[in-house]
Amino acid sequence: MxxxxxxxxxxxxxxxxxxxxxxxxAIKRFFRLDGEAYEDxxxxxxTKELLGLVASIVLRCDDCITYHIIxxxxxxxxxxxxxxxxxxxLVVGGSxxxxxxxxxxxxxxxxxxxxxx
Amino acid sequence: MxxxxxxxxxxxxxxxxxxxxxxxxAIKRFFRLDGEAYEDxxxxxxTKELLGLVASIVLRCDDCITYHIIxxxxxxxxxxxxxxxxxxxLVVGGSxxxxxxxxxxxxxxxxxxxxxx
Amino acid sequence: MxxxxxxxxxxxxxxxxxxxxxxxxAIKRFFRLDGEAYEDxxxxxxTKELLGLVASIVLRCDDCITYHIIxxxxxxxxxxxxxxxxxxxLVVGGSxxxxxxxxxxxxxxxxxxxxxx
Amino acid sequence: MxxxxxxxxxxxxxxxxxxxxxxxxAIKRFFRLDGEAYEDxxxxxxTKELLGLVASIVLRCDDCITYHIIxxxxxxxxxxxxxxxxxxxLVVGGSxxxxxxxxxxxxxxxxxxxxxx
Amino acid sequence: MxxxxxxxxxxxxxxxxxxxxxxxxAIKRFFRLDGEAYEDxxxxxxTKELLGLVASIVLRCDDCITYHIIxxxxxxxxxxxxxxxxxxxLVVGGSxxxxxxxxxxxxxxxxxxxxxx
Amino acid sequence: MxxxxxxxxxxxxxxxxxxxxxxxxAIKRFFRLDGEAYEDxxxxxxTKELLGLVASIVLRCDDCITYHIIxxxxxxxxxxxxxxxxxxxLVVGGSxxxxxxxxxxxxxxxxxxxxxx
Numbered sequence: 001m002x003x004x005x006x007x008x009x010x011x012x013x014x015x016x017x018x019x020x021x022x023x024x025x026a027i028k029r030f031f032r033l034d035g036e037a038y039e040d041x042x043x044x045x046x047t048k049e050l051l052g053l054v055a056s057i058v059l060r061c062d063d064c065i066t067y068h069i070i071x072x073x074x075x076x077x078x079x080x081x082x083x084x085x086x087x088x089x090l091v092v093g094g095s096x097x098x099x100x101x102x103x104x105x106x107x108x109x110x111x112x113x114x115x116x117x
Numbered sequence: 118m119x120x121x122x123x124x125x126x127x128x129x130x131x132x133x134x135x136x137x138x139x140x141x142x143a144i145k146r147f148f149r150l151d152g153e154a155y156e157d158x159x160x161x162x163x164t165k166e167l168l169g170l171v172a173s174i175v176l177r178c179d180d181c182i183t184y185h186i187i188x189x190x191x192x193x194x195x196x197x198x199x200x201x202x203x204x205x206x207l208v209v210g211g212s213x214x215x216x217x218x219x220x221x222x223x224x225x226x227x228x229x230x231x232x233x234x
Numbered sequence: 235m236x237x238x239x240x241x242x243x244x245x246x247x248x249x250x251x252x253x254x255x256x257x258x259x260a261i262k263r264f265f266r267l268d269g270e271a272y273e274d275x276x277x278x279x280x281t282k283e284l285l286g287l288v289a290s291i292v293l294r295c296d297d298c299i300t301y302h303i304i305x306x307x308x309x310x311x312x313x314x315x316x317x318x319x320x321x322x323x324l325v326v327g328g329s330x331x332x333x334x335x336x337x338x339x340x341x342x343x344x345x346x347x348x349x350x351x
Numbered sequence: 352m353x354x355x356x357x358x359x360x361x362x363x364x365x366x367x368x369x370x371x372x373x374x375x376x377a378i379k380r381f382f383r384l385d386g387e388a389y390e391d392x393x394x395x396x397x398t399k400e401l402l403g404l405v406a407s408i409v410l411r412c413d414d415c416i417t418y419h420i421i422x423x424x425x426x427x428x429x430x431x432x433x434x435x436x437x438x439x440x441l442v443v444g445g446s447x448x449x450x451x452x453x454x455x456x457x458x459x460x461x462x463x464x465x466x467x468x
Numbered sequence: 469m470x471x472x473x474x475x476x477x478x479x480x481x482x483x484x485x486x487x488x489x490x491x492x493x494a495i496k497r498f499f500r501l502d503g504e505a506y507e508d509x510x511x512x513x514x515t516k517e518l519l520g521l522v523a524s525i526v527l528r529c530d531d532c533i534t535y536h537i538i539x540x541x542x543x544x545x546x547x548x549x550x551x552x553x554x555x556x557x558l559v560v561g562g563s564x565x566x567x568x569x570x571x572x573x574x575x576x577x578x579x580x581x582x583x584x585x
Numbered sequence: 586m587x588x589x590x591x592x593x594x595x596x597x598x599x600x601x602x603x604x605x606x607x608x609x610x611a612i613k614r615f616f617r618l619d620g621e622a623y624e625d626x627x628x629x630x631x632t633k634e635l636l637g638l639v640a641s642i643v644l645r646c647d648d649c650i651t652y653h654i655i656x657x658x659x660x661x662x663x664x665x666x667x668x669x670x671x672x673x674x675l676v677v678g679g680s681x682x683x684x685x686x687x688x689x690x691x692x693x694x695x696x697x698x699x700x701x702x
Binding site: 267268271272275276277281282284285286288289290292293298312314315317318319321322323325326327 | 502505510511516519523524526546557
C-alpha cells in the first residue's frame, strides 16, 4: 500500500477506535452492522464492495470512496471493472461527481500499482 | 408483469418519447449514454443493474428504483440477492431510505410473483 | 388520530412486517437499532424525536416527517415548538424544503386537532 | 392555465397562507426573502427563474420545478430555452433527475399550450 | 478554545465579513435570519443547537458541524448528549456520515477538553 | 489568473487527461456531452455558466463552484451578477451552503481581481 493509503487507513482506524471507546450502544451496533453488510452471501463480497463504491460516488463522499476502492482491490476488482462501475456512478450522479471521480482514479491507480509491486 | 408495472413502463416510455421528440442534442445523447452504461462488459449487466438499483435507493428516487428492480429481475436477480443489495443501500443511506425500501419490496414482490406465474 | 394518519400508520406497519418477514439479518438489525436511537437517555425522547423531525425535513422525506410529527405529538410537542423546529429546518435546508413544510403543517394540524378531540 | 396547474397554484397559496398564519417570525421572514431573491436586478427576473428552475431540478423537487416552470413561462422562456436549461440540469444532476424531467416536460407543455390558447 | 478551533472561528468571521461587505440585500437578510433561528424561544437555544448539529451531520457539512459543536458546548451539551445526537444522525443518515462523525468526535473532544482546562 | 486558480486548472486538466486515457467509452462520451451543454444556443453561454454555478452551489461541490466561477468571469459576469446568483443559491439551498459561499467569494475575488490587473 502507498504512503497516502497507509496514512488514510491508520487515521481511519484510530478515529473508529475513538468512536467505539464511547458508551453509546446504538453507535457501536451500527458499526458492527456496517461490517456485516459487505460479507459474502447470496451476493459476493466483491459485488457488495462495488455496490458500496457506487453508492459512495453518487453520494459524493471521498473517504468512503477511498475505503471501498481499497476493499474492491482486495476482492480482485480490475481496472476495466472499476471504470465500468465509475461509468454507472457518473451517468446516475451526473457531472457533479466528476471531482470525486478524479480523486477516485488517483486512489485506484495507487492501490492497483501498489498491488503489482 | 402486473398492471401497476405495465402502467409504469407505458408511462415511462411515452414520457421518454416526448423528451426525445424535442430538438435538444445534449438530452438525446444523454439518453443514449444512459442505456450503454448498463450493457454487458467487464462487469455483467446483472451486476450493473444492481449498481443502478443501490445508487437509486441511496439517492431515494422511487421511479428509478422501480425501473432497476424490473431490469434486475430480467437479469435473474433472486429475492436473497435483492435483499442483500437493499441491506447495503440501507446501511449506507440510513433510515431515511426506509420509506423507499417499503415500496421497493412491493415492486420486487410484484415483479418476482409475475415471473413465477 | 385522523383517517389519513391511521391509514399511514397501518400501511407503514404492514410494509415493515413484510420487510421483517424476510431472512436478511442486517436489515432486521437496522430496524431494531432505528427504534433504540429514539429512546429516553441523556437526551429525552422528546428532544430525539425533534432531532429526527428536523433531519427528515432537511433530507426532504415526507413519510419520515409524518412519522416524526406523530411521535413528537405523543411526546407533547406544542405548536410553537413544532414551528421553531420547522424554522431551524427551513433556514438550514432552504426554500427547497418548503413543499415538505406545507405538508408538515397539514400533518401537524391533523395530529394536534385529533389529540384535542 | 390548465386545471392541473390551477389546482397546483390554489393548493400552494392555501398552504402558504396556513404557514404564514402562524406566529413564527423566522418563517415569515424566510418567505419574504424567498420572493425578493427572484426580482429584477443585475440579473433579469427571467434569468433568476431559470436559476431557480435548474436548482430545483438538480435537487429533485417536483413542486419547486412546477412553480419555476410557471414563473419562467411568465417571463417569456421559450421551449428551446427550457430544453437547454433542462440539459444543463440533466448533465449536472445525472440520470437520477430523469423522472423529474419527464414531469417537467408535461408541466412545460401544459403551461406553454395554455399560453397559446 | 484550541488553536484549530480559534483559527476556524477567525476564518469564519473574516469570510462572513467579506460576504456582508457586499451590496446584496437578500444575502444580508439571510444571515440575520440564520442567527435568529437559534435564539431561545418555545424551544431552548440548547435544543435548537442540537437540531442544527444533527441537520448538519445528515447533510454532511464539516464546517457546519464544527460550528454547531462549538455552540452546543456553549449551551452546556455533555459528552453523553453529544453521542446520543450523533447516534440519531448516524441512524437517519447512514454510514455515509461516518467520515464526518470521525471529525465531529475530534472537534467535540477539543471543545470539551478546552472548556475543562 | 492567480497562482491558486492556475494550480486548480492544471490539476483539473491533468486529472481529466488521466480519466480520458482509459478505455471506457461511456465516460469519454459523458465528458464530451458535459462540454456541449454550456455552449451558446437559445440561452447564452453566460446564462448557462450561471446555471452551472447555482447548481454547483446548491449541490455543494467546491471544485465545481470554482470551475464555474472561472467560466462565468470569462463570460463577463460582474460582481453584482455573481452576488445575485449566490443569493438565489443561498435561498434555495439554505444555510448549509454558506461554507461553500465563503469559499466562492474568495474565488470570485481572485478571478475578478486577476482580470483587472
